[in-house]
Amino acid sequence: MTTETLEFQAEARQLLQLMVHSIYSHKEVFLRELISNASDALDKRRLAGLKDESLKAADDLHIAIEVDKEARTLTVRDNGIGMSREDVVGLIGTIARSGTAEMLRRLKENKESAELIGQFGVGFYSVFMVAEKVTLLTRKAGEDEGVRWESDGGGTYTIETVEDAPEGTAVTVHLRPADEEDALHDYTDDQKIREVVKRYSDFISFPIRMGEETLNSMKALWARPRSDVKDEEYREFYRHITHDWADPLEIIPMRAEGTFEYEALLFIPSRAPRDLFQRDARHGVQLYVKRVFIMDDSRELLPDHLRFVKGVVDAADLSLNVSREILQQDRHIQLIRRRLAKKVLSTIKDLMTNDAEKYRTFWREFGAAVKEGLLDGSENHKAILDIASFASTAGDEPTTLADYVSRMKDGQNKIYYVTGESRAQIENSPHIEALKAKDYEVLLLTDPVDDIWVDTVHEYDGKEFQSVTRGESDVSAEEEVSEEDTEAYKAVLGWLNDTLDDVKDVRLTTRLTSSPACLVSDNDGMTPALEKVYKAMGQGFPPVKRILELNPQHPLVSGLRSAYEKRADDPDLTDMAELLYGTALLAEGGDLADPARFATLLADRLSRTI
Numbered sequence: 001m002t003t004e005t006l007e008f009q010a011e012a013r014q015l016l017q018l019m020v021h022s023i024y025s026h027k028e029v030f031l032r033e034l035i036s037n038a039s040d041a042l043d044k045r046r047l048a049g050l051k052d053e054s055l056k057a058a059d060d061l062h063i064a065i066e067v068d069k070e071a072r073t074l075t076v077r078d079n080g081i082g083m084s085r086e087d088v089v090g091l092i093g094t095i096a097r098s099g100t101a102e103m104l105r106r107l108k109e110n111k112e113s114a115e116l117i118g119q120f121g122v123g124f125y126s127v128f129m130v131a132e133k134v135t136l137l138t139r140k141a142g143e144d145e146g147v148r149w150e151s152d153g154g155g156t157y158t159i160e161t162v163e164d165a166p167e168g169t170a171v172t173v174h175l176r177p178a179d180e181e182d183a184l185h186d187y188t189d190d191q192k193i194r195e196v197v198k199r200y201s202d203f204i205s206f207p208i209r210m211g212e213e214t215l216n217s218m219k220a221l222w223a224r225p226r227s228d229v230k231d232e233e234y235r236e237f238y239r240h241i242t243h244d245w246a247d248p249l250e251i252i253p254m255r256a257e258g259t260f261e262y263e264a265l266l267f268i269p270s271r272a273p274r275d276l277f278q279r280d281a282r283h284g285v286q287l288y289v290k291r292v293f294i295m296d297d298s299r300e301l302l303p304d305h306l307r308f309v310k311g312v313v314d315a316a317d318l319s320l321n322v323s324r325e326i327l328q329q330d331r332h333i334q335l336i337r338r339r340l341a342k343k344v345l346s347t348i349k350d351l352m353t354n355d356a357e358k359y360r361t362f363w364r365e366f367g368a369a370v371k372e373g374l375l376d377g378s379e380n381h382k383a384i385l386d387i388a389s390f391a392s393t394a395g396d397e398p399t400t401l402a403d404y405v406s407r408m409k410d411g412q413n414k415i416y417y418v419t420g421e422s423r424a425q426i427e428n429s430p431h432i433e434a435l436k437a438k439d440y441e442v443l444l445l446t447d448p449v450d451d452i453w454v455d456t457v458h459e460y461d462g463k464e465f466q467s468v469t470r471g472e473s474d475v476s477a478e479e480e481v482s483e484e485d486t487e488a489y490k491a492v493l494g495w496l497n498d499t500l501d502d503v504k505d506v507r508l509t510t511r512l513t514s515s516p517a518c519l520v521s522d523n524d525g526m527t528p529a530l531e532k533v534y535k536a537m538g539q540g541f542p543p544v545k546r547i548l549e550l551n552p553q554h555p556l557v558s559g560l561r562s563a564y565e566k567r568a569d570d571p572d573l574t575d576m577a578e579l580l581y582g583t584a585l586l587a588e589g590g591d592l593a594d595p596a597r598f599a600t601l602l603a604d605r606l607s608r609t610i
């Protein structure tokens with residue numbers, strides 16, 4: 001058979017370089033990675049056999065560890081799904097994993113990169129921390145020919161077809177000489193191997209054998225009572241199923257007995273994945289049926305707004321052949337989903353009371369996703385509002401709604417909020433001046449989803465949500481607009497209304513104390529932030545016109561009035577009107593339609609005042 005020499009893909013080469021020169025002190029994790037891959041391959045093999053008679057799996061699915069002290073090799077062998085030639089080139093020769101570029105960047109930048117390697121969990125390539133050379137022999141289930149792959153971790157690898165490979169995969173590591181100083185232990189030592197397997201891979205559900213001896217207990221972690229399981233075991237398991245290097249924020253074991261039995265072991269990660277808001281991203285938990293792995297990324301078992309939750313659900317009464325379509329309709333699955341969702345939310349509620357810091361991390365990472373649950377008419381609105389927190393004018397720390405309500409002033413009966421892109425942009429918005437003057441608190445909502453749920457959820461604890469940028473102000477620092485002012489401004493307001501094409505109406509307000517003007521929406525009108533959300537979703541709308549509100553107490557506004565009374569035809573006044581409108585737009589963080597024109601008008605005005 002001819003042997004071909006191929007090059008690793010560029011990113012893969014870089015990663016290999018880092019492995020070969022690694023000074024990471026826990027190099028033994030390479031064994032964890034090989035066992036983890038073998039275990040995944042065995043899961044896939046068993047599943048393939050269930051789905052296709054002709055692929056009926058060998059009875060004895062297992063992992064074997066073989067050592068040759070003379071040759072200084074360690075082999076991890078499985079009789080799992082195996083790989084075809086294309087698989088090997090595609091899976092081993094390249095790195096498709098998302099986030100690799102980011103990982104490489106951080107590894108290169110970071111001085112302590114050695115420790116980061118372990119944290120990232122670099123998979124198969126970690127073997128090059130301990131290997132001079134690696135040989136992989138594999139045959140895919142159902143195929144006749146096998147493949148032999150070999151590399152020393154430099155820029156290339158060789159690959160050849162072989163006739164007599166056993167089904168499954170064997171990875172043979174040609175070990176570098178042991179060097180305790182470099183944290184290179186002797187991985188041909190039985191005792192060391194036992195220790196490493198026990199430490200990292202005890203829960204693997206297939207036997208890991210060395211000679212006659214089985215090294216792992218194989219106990220499914222979710223089937224063991226919590227009091228029996230060490231936190232470290234949970235964390236290893238979490239790493240095994242998620243490939244997340246950071247420890248989970250919270251571990252939630254569950255068990256239901258009775259008519260429909262299931263066990264679940266859920267994890268709340270400590271940070272959000274970068275694709276949390278990508279529609280087609282992989283999310284969800286693993287589904288098992290009576291300890292048999294059925295599928296990854298099952299999104300049917302948790303509502304979408306909890307898609308970041310990881311873990312395992314083992315249902316007793318499902319068919320092993322269950323498909324995603326069946327899952328979507330299955331009554332029991334819906335029941336499980338409701339229970340899991342309730343449990344996750346109640347766990348967060350407990351965190352709020354018992355571990356404020358963890359709660360804050362949770363909400364910072366996942367709050368925006370959880371709030372999506374407020375949109376779907378789900379039964380958990382109340383539970384979600386209870387665990388939500390929001391930035392507010394009351395202080396730097398986010399507040400819960402319950403705390404907001406407890407701080408409400410006498411006479412205040414609504415929960416006021418303003419939406420926008422960032423706290424900095426909205427906390428000084430002119431709209432909240434009057435509320436500030438009265439010392440009313442305003443929630444500062446900055447997630448895109450906030451603009452939508454405030455429309456579907458109308459109240460909390462009997463208190464209505466009220467946007468400060470919509471409708472007539474019902475909170476005035478002063479009295480109502482006086483009749484005198486109404487009369488005096490009638491003419492100039494009419495003229496402004498005709499002059500400014502971009503606004504729907506111009507009126508006086510008492511909601512402003514220090515700003516000259518602001519823009520508000522009709523009570524049922526769309527807010528600018530919501531317009532942006534729709535635009536981002538690809539839904540355009542004709543621009544929605546808003547109402548320009550003026551503060552009659554402001555010298556600019558009263559000045560404009562008296563100027564208009566004296567010289568209504570002066571073209572300068574039109575420029576002033578435009579500047580006034582532009583200022584209101586800028587004050588709320590909006591975008592000017594023609595910034596250059598605004599700047600020219602402003603410069604022109606200013607130069608005349610010098």
Ligand SMILES: Nc1ncnc2c1ncn2[C@@H]1O[C@H](COP(=O)(O)OP(=O)(O)OP(=O)(O)O)[C@@H](O)[C@H]1O
Pocket residue numbers: 033037038041078080081082083091092121122123124125169243
């Ligand atoms: N023993 C094996 N049997 C079958 N396929 C394997 C085996 N080892 C690796 N593979 C295939 O190669 C791919 C790459 O493995 P690698 O360990 O680099 O990444 P991963 O397992 O996907 O992610 P990670 O190791 O970071 O968890 C695997 O996803 C799998 O498809």
